[in-house]
Amino acid sequence: MSLLPVEQALEQIFSRIPAPTPETVPLAEANGRTLVAPLLAAHSQPPFNASAMDGYAVRAADFAEDATRSVQLVGVSQAGHGFAGTLQPGQAVRIFTGAPVPRGADCVIMQELATASDGAVKFSERPTAGRSIRPTGNDFRSGAELLAIGTRLTPYSLALAAAANAPTLTVARRPAISVLATGDELVLPGAALAPDQIVASNSFGLIPLLAPFASQVRDLGIARDDASVLATSLEQALAADIVVATGGASVGDHDIVQDVLKDLGVEIDFWRINMRPGKPLMFGTRGSTLVFGLPGNPVSAMVTATVFLLPALRRWLGDANPLGARLLLPLAEPLPANTARRHFQRATIETSGTGVTQVRPISETDSGHTSSLARAQALIVQPENDPGQPAGATVEVIPL
Structure with missing residues (x-):
């Protein structure tokens, strides 16, 4: 045979x-599971224009002719408690990171560039429109596909799902x-x-x-x-x-x-x-x-x-990449010639003195040698009848 x-x-x-086979699980139990239905955004993120800095929300047009002018402080906008009014010409609002940008404002100047006194504030740089503002939907828009079918969920993708307001996810049994x-x-x-x-x-x-x-x-x-x-x-x-x-x-x-x-x-x-x-x-x-x-x-x-x-x-589980991760890495030392059977050669992954990540074959090939397998961080995939490869040649690697 x-x-x-x-x-x-x-x-x-x-x-x-x-x-x-699909099943629905709570978000807290979904780590490592594989999606069989896409994650769609239930809202836009951020849901409003948000400040990217602690500082002051202003109208850039107020500084078109005089970058050093003072403007009147008329309120505060902070996360969870935005400024209720509309910013008028010549006004500013104290604002904190993540807080809604007041209506009428189109710029946030960080507090390190501001000098505030007697209910007014002025700046050491000219405010420009759009500065330090995260616009509505800057991260994602309502209805957008955030995670595709076949995605294996990680702590990072679960954080995204939570931000998208998804209490459950549909995953493979x-x-x-x-x-x-x-x-x-x-x-x-x-x-x-x-x-x-x-x-x-x-x-x-x-x-x-x-x-x-x-x-x-x-x-x-x-x-x-x-x-x-x-x-x-x-x-x-x-x-x-x-x-x-x-x-x-x-x-x-x-x-x-x-x-x-x-x-x-x-x-x-x-x-x-x-x-x-x-x-x-x-x-x-x-x-x-x-x-x-x-x-x-x-x-x-x-x-x-x-x-x-x-x-x-x-x-x-419906993983979009069933073979898993494969890398292409240079050899740290020569790879000997192979036989007519594909060789999955034990190897270590290391960083050279010049900062290059490379793979080093482990010379032991005995199938009962467990200590060499325990040392291995990867398998080099060596094709059938490969004549051998010199140091520096690129080879396919399965990370372990």
């Missing part, structure tokens, strides 16, 4: 993902995910290790990686390499929207996850990808449930989750 190209595998996964580790050799962290055992680490990396995209991530622990035991655990896992199993997805004598999944009615789409680390990645479906069988080696598990699972989750 030939190895499936990365892009083709992603296309097959994406083709199985349902359209986002997040999937429920089950995570299951498999293998007779695995024990939980803290256990005493027998000579033939290793500590299970995959679930402890995958669960926090996936949790921001999920309504819940259920940890089903470790299933032994026994068909009946594995079938019981996988049947429980299949109650979720997405199943993520690690280990046992290849075709060795003890790799029985595929066979058990088939017996449970899972249709296998593919199970070998033209990439390293992570060739034995399996994907299938049972009904609307997506099933991912990740490699057991911890680096392979985390890399395949980054390259395939996270894009699948973003697509599930």
Whole structure:
């Protein structure tokens, strides 16, 4: 069986993902969620001409002939309590940042340029129309689309939604995910290790990686390499929207996850990808449930989750950019030649002495080498059969 190209595998996964299901959530619970309806401005912001400074609101025309003339102070405008009247020729109003500019005024002069005494004020610079005023709708206009469908909400976009007077937002329902580790050799962290055992680490990396995209991530622990035991655990896992199993997805004598999944009615789409680390990645479906069988080696598990699972989750949520952020950065040192499989090379991101941000490959490529993955801040995407690249060459990077 030939190895499936990365892009083709992603296309097959994406083709199985349902359209986002909308739900409405309070603004305070929307961080990290993905919009399935646009955010429209319910009003203009600011809703009035507002002062950008503490100072004095005046009529610029009053100073056309005499920039040094004094004008009479007739009131105060402050946030929440604007000046009620209309400014007349020869008058000024004391004003504070964010306060409404009085009717008749067309300029605000900052207080550092003003000298006030005996109920009058004059300025060291000539007032000009429009100075230090935020006009109505300067930020956004009523009815404008402020956030598009597919936007993943951040604290910054939530501040915008609040300013637009939106108490709720319509976002995509997040999937429920089950995570299951498999293998007779695995024990939980803290256990005493027998000579033939290793500590299970995959679930402890995958669960926090996936949790921001999920309504819940259920940890089903470790299933032994026994068909009946594995079938019981996988049947429980299949109650979720997405199943993520690690280990046992290849075709060795003890790799029985595929066979058990088939017996449970899972249709296998593919199970070998033209990439390293992570060739034995399996994907299938049972009904609307997506099933991912990740490699057991911890680096392979985390890399395949980054390259395939996270894009699948973003697509599930309707994210406008399901592949996530990709950067183009110069190499801090040469990148060795690649094999016929696409290489997702561990790397660090650093700033040179001249202030240039660059990426440095980590030479370790073993798929079980967790300490190098923990050091990595990015994956360099090295194409198949790449001859190698010199220092300074620009490469594609997936930030971690």
